Amino acid sequence: MENKYRNEMEISxxxxxxxxxxxxxxxxxxxxxxxxxxxxxxxxxxGVRFKDGKVDKSTMAxxxxxxxxxxxxxxxxxxxxxxxxxxxxDPTQKKFSLEEIWALVMGEGxxxxxxxxIYLGRITAGxxxxxxxxxxxxxxxxxxx
Numbered sequence: 026m027e028n029k030y031r032n033e034m035e036i037s038x039x040x041x042x043x044x045x046x047x048x049x050x051x052x053x054x055x056x057x058x059x060x061x062x063x064x065x066x067x068x069x070x071x072g073v074r075f076k077d078g079k080v081d082k083s084t085m086a087x088x089x090x091x092x093x094x095x096x097x098x099x100x101x102x103x104x105x106x107x108x109x110x111x112x113x114x115d116p117t118q119k120k121f122s123l124e125e126i127w128a129l130v131m132g133e134g135x136x137x138x139x140x141x142x143i144y145l146g147r148i149t150a151g152x153x154x155x156x157x158x159x160x161x162x163x164x165x166x167x168x169x170x
Contacts, residue, residue, distance in 0.1 A: 032147045036140045039129035046109040047148040050116040055106035059099055066145040100141050101127040
């Protein structure tokens with residue numbers, strides 16, 4: 026079960042529930058193999074529109090959005106490196122191998138990308154007590170800062 030205060034997120038992939046946990050070890054492995062969190066967040070957000078604080082899935086189906094998205098193999102790597110370890114004392118012990126994650130991602134196609142966009146947004150947001158999928162009204166002072 027996800028813990029929003031730790032920026033965890035449970036995703037559904039091919040009928041499997043996978044808990045994504047942004048630990049130091051997971052993020053370091055992801056950044057070493059896929060790219061920095063900031064770069065990935067920028068790259069994954071291109072072509073994506075938000076509606077009512079959630080990814081507007083109709084924009085994910087547009088040809089321009091699909092062309093702007095990174096390869097599904099990168100999506101598989103982000104999920105693989107960020108999945109919670111089965112044993113907290115051994116962060117390398119994962120539930121699914123990279124090949125298994127890749128097969129599940131290929132079965133889902135581009136629609137899994139919206140969950141990855143939300144996850145990347147959560148781990149870069151910095152406010153662990155807020156769910157970034159919900160919009161809040163900003164005051165004028167907040168808008169200027």
